[in-house]
Amino acid sequence: MRKLILSALVATSVVAAAGTANAASGAVLTKPGFSWEGVFGQYDKAALKRGYQVFHDICSNCHGLKLVAYRNLSAVGLTEDEIKAVAAERELPDVPNDEGMISPRAGRASDKYISPFPNDQAAAAANGGALPPDLSLMAKARVGGPNYIYSLLLGYEDEAPADHPIPEGKSFNHIFPGNAISMPPQVMDDLVTYADGTKATKEQITHDVVTFLNWAAEPELDQRKSMGLKVMLFLAVLTALMYALKRQIWKNLH
Ligand code: HEC
Numbered sequence: 492m493r494k495l496i497l498s499a500l501v502a503t504s505v506v507a508a509a510g511t512a513n514a515a516s517g518a519v520l521t522k523p524g525f526s527w528e529g530v531f532g533q534y535d536k537a538a539l540k541r542g543y544q545v546f547h548d549i550c551s552n553c554h555g556l557k558l559v560a561y562r563n564l565s566a567v568g569l570t571e572d573e574i575k576a577v578a579a580e581r582e583l584p585d586v587p588n589d590e591g592m593i594s595p596r597a598g599r600a601s602d603k604y605i606s607p608f609p610n611d612q613a614a615a616a617a618n619g620g621a622l623p624p625d626l627s628l629m630a631k632a633r634v635g636g637p638n639y640i641y642s643l644l645l646g647y648e649d650e651a652p653a654d655h656p657i658p659e660g661k662s663f664n665h666i667f668p669g670n671a672i673s674m675p676p677q678v679m680d681d682l683v684t685y686a687d688g689t690k691a692t693k694e695q696i697t698h699d700v701v702t703f704l705n706w707a708a709e710p711e712l713d714q715r716k717s718m719g720l721k722v723m724l725f726l727a728v729l730t731a732l733m734y735a736l737k738r739q740i741w742k743n744l745h
Contacts, residue, residue: 518642518646518665518666520635520638520639520641520642520666521638521641521642521645522638523638523641523694523698525637525698525701525702525705526538526702527702527705527712527713527716530716530719531716531720532716533712533713533716533717534702534705534706534712534713535702536567536568537687537689538698538699538702538703539566539567539568539699539702539703539706540567540568540569540687541685541687541689541695541699542567542699542700542701542702542703542704542706543564543567543568543569543703544683544685544686544699545682545683545696545699545700545703546626546700546703546704547577548683549677549678549682549683549700550626550677550700551604551607552607553607553614553617553618553623553674554607554623554624554625554626555604555605555606555607555608555623555625555626555627556603556604556606556625556626556627556707557603557604557606557625557627558603558625558627558628558707559603559604559627559707559710560600560601560602560603560604561574561577561578561598561599561600561601561602561603561604562574562600562601563710564577566706566710567703567706571600574600575599575600578597578598578599578600578602578605579597579598579599580598581597581598581605581607582595582596582597582598582605583595583596583597583598583602583605584596606625618673618674619660619661619673620673621673621674623674626704626707627707627708628707628708629704629708630701630704630705630707630708630709631708631709636705637701637702637704637705639666640701640704641697641698641701642666643664643666643667643672644677644678644697644700644701645678645693645694645697646664646665646666646667647662647663647664647676648663648664648665650663651663651670655670657670657671658671660673661673662674662675662676678693678696678697678700679693680692680693682696683696
């Protein structure tokens with residue numbers, strides 16, 4: 492029996508360890524440590540807002556975020572006016588008018604984040620044939636989640652190793668499965684200027700945009716964790732009350 496438990500434990504730790512290496516490329520992911528990790532971890536509000544700025548200024552030129560409505564961006568610290576302004580930056584086909592003509596209209600707060608390209612074919616054609624995937628659930632879609640995206644964005648090499656040439660138009664990335672990625676390197680120092688004065692190193696920019704993308708994939712995390720804490724507190728108080736009650740009832744019998 493003991494042996495069985497031991498081997499089960501070993502098996503689980505092997506599986507857990509394998510989870511930290513990227514399944515396809517075998518590269519080990521960097522784990523920068525994020526504020527929302529751990530039992531009580533919550534999103535770092537300032538990082539969320541900075542991360543949104545990076546997504547808006549850089550990533551949203553190629554990637555969509557079609558599961559996030561503009562109005563949800565209030566959770567990352569945008570005001571109502573800022574939300575209206577960012578929604579109006581892009582256009583959507585309107586409903587047909589009385590003559591059946593469809594004209595474009597500006598985006599509204601209630602619209603989902605409007606993708607940069609009208610369709611997947613146009614997106615792929617503009618990116619050397621590779622489709623920039625929608626990033627709404629990317630933090631959940633890859634093994635390693637946020638650590639994968641973090642490591643990927645910082646995983647570029649200027650030159651491919653001599654024994655591993657990369658096709659024209661692609662870049663060498665030691666995290667991406669197969670190493671030849673169609674996304675050029677994105678982050679570099681001082682790529683953005685942060686409104687809150689934070690120094691925009693490439694690690695900081697990456698950390699912030701990954702925070703934003705994790706929020707996009709799991710916006711309810713903060714509520715879930717604070718509800719969990721309340722439930723635990725409630726149960727602790729209830730246990731104490733029950734114990735006191737039990738002692739009261741059994742007092743004369745002991
Ligand atoms: C110039 C266009 C462009 C920009 C800007 C861009 N990407 Fe990409 N991205 C791509 C393309 C193209 C792919 C598909 C790569 C492939 O399949 O080889 C991609 C793929 C990805 C992937 C998926 C990798 C995988 O495992 O499949 C992630 C994550 C990603 N990008 C994140 C980002 C983030 C975060 C930003 C902003 C900092 C960003 N991208 C900016 C073009 C872009």
